[in-house]
Amino acid sequence: xxxxxxxxxxxxxxxIPDQARDFFQAFVPLVADHTRDEIVVCPPAIDxxxxxxxxxxxxxxxxxxxxxxEKEGAYTGEISASMLLAxxxxxxxxxxxxxxxxxxxTDDTVNLKLKAALEAGxxxxxxxxxVLEEREANLTEDVLRRQCLRAFHAISAKxxxxxxxxxxxxxxxxxxxTATPQLxxxxxxxxxGEAAKxxxxxxxxxxxxxxxxSVKPENAKALMSQEEIDGALVGGASLDPKSFAAIVxx
Ligand code: PEP
Numbered sequence: 001x002x003x004x005x006x007x008x009x010x011x012x013x014x015x016i017p018d019q020a021r022d023f024f025q026a027f028v029p030l031v032a033d034h035t036r037d038e039i040v041v042c043p044p045a046i047d048x049x050x051x052x053x054x055x056x057x058x059x060x061x062x063x064x065x066x067x068x069x070e071k072e073g074a075y076t077g078e079i080s081a082s083m084l085l086a087x088x089x090x091x092x093x094x095x096x097x098x099x100x101x102x103x104x105x106t107d108d109t110v111n112l113k114l115k116a117a118l119e120a121g122x123x124x125x126x127x128x129x130x131v132l133e134e135r136e137a138n139l140t141e142d143v144l145r146r147q148c149l150r151a152f153h154a155i156s157a158k159x160x161x162x163x164x165x166x167x168x169x170x171x172x173x174x175x176x177x178t179a180t181p182q183l184x185x186x187x188x189x190x191x192x193g194e195a196a197k198x199x200x201x202x203x204x205x206x207x208x209x210x211x212x213x214s215v216k217p218e219n220a221k222a223l224m225s226q227e228e229i230d231g232a233l234v235g236g237a238s239l240d241p242k243s244f245a246a247i248v249x250x
Contacts, residue, residue, distance in 0.1 A: 004230075006040065013044055020051045023054075039248055062090070067081050215232045
C-alpha cells in the first residue's frame, strides 16, 4: 500500500491571529484542487481558533505545536491533548528539537506526550534528529535509535496506529542546509527499522516518516521523490502561502 504523504507546516512563534487568517485566505484556494497529499498547518496556540475558522470547509487540517501529557491540572501555560482536540485540532507536533534544546524536552517527556496524544486520538508528529556534533562524531544512528526506542516505549502497535515520525537533522533546521535525499533516506530506513522492532514490520511499512530541515519549493521534489520520504515538516518556508503551496504541489 503506498503511503499518503503528509505535508506539515510548523509556524513556530510566528504570526498573530489576523496574519493566520490572511495566510489561510491566500493558501486555501491555492491547494483547493490538491488531493494527492494530506496537509496540516501547526500555528502558535493563540492562532488556533482563527486558523480553524479560516480552514473550515477546506482539506487543510490544523494542529498544535506541543502539548502537556496530563489531561488537566496546575500546569501554567500548558495545553492538554483534550484541549487541542476540543479546539478542533487533528495533529500535534511532539519533541521538536527547539523544544528539546530550549525547553527541557527529553526522550521521556516525548514518550509521555506521545501516549497522551494517541490516547486522545490526535495524530502525533514525533520529531527525532541528531545535532551537528553528533553527526560529525558518527553518532547519528545511535541518537536516532535511542530517540525512537524511548519515544515508542510501552506503546502498543494498536495505540500507535496514527503516529507519524519526522526526521529533522537539527543542523538542517532553519540553516538553509538540507540533508541530501540519500542521507535523509538512510535515516528514514533506520527509523523504520526501529518502528519495526517496536511495533512489527507491517506497522513500520505503513508508518509515515516526514523529512524536515530547510525544505523549500526548490528542493521539495528531490526529497519527496524518495521512496522512504513520506512528506515534509516545513518551518520557515511554510510562513508564506505561495511558498508552502509550491512545496505541497512539488
Ligand atoms: C522545523 O521547524 O521543523 C523546520 C524544519 O524548520 P525549517 O524548515 O525552517 O528548517
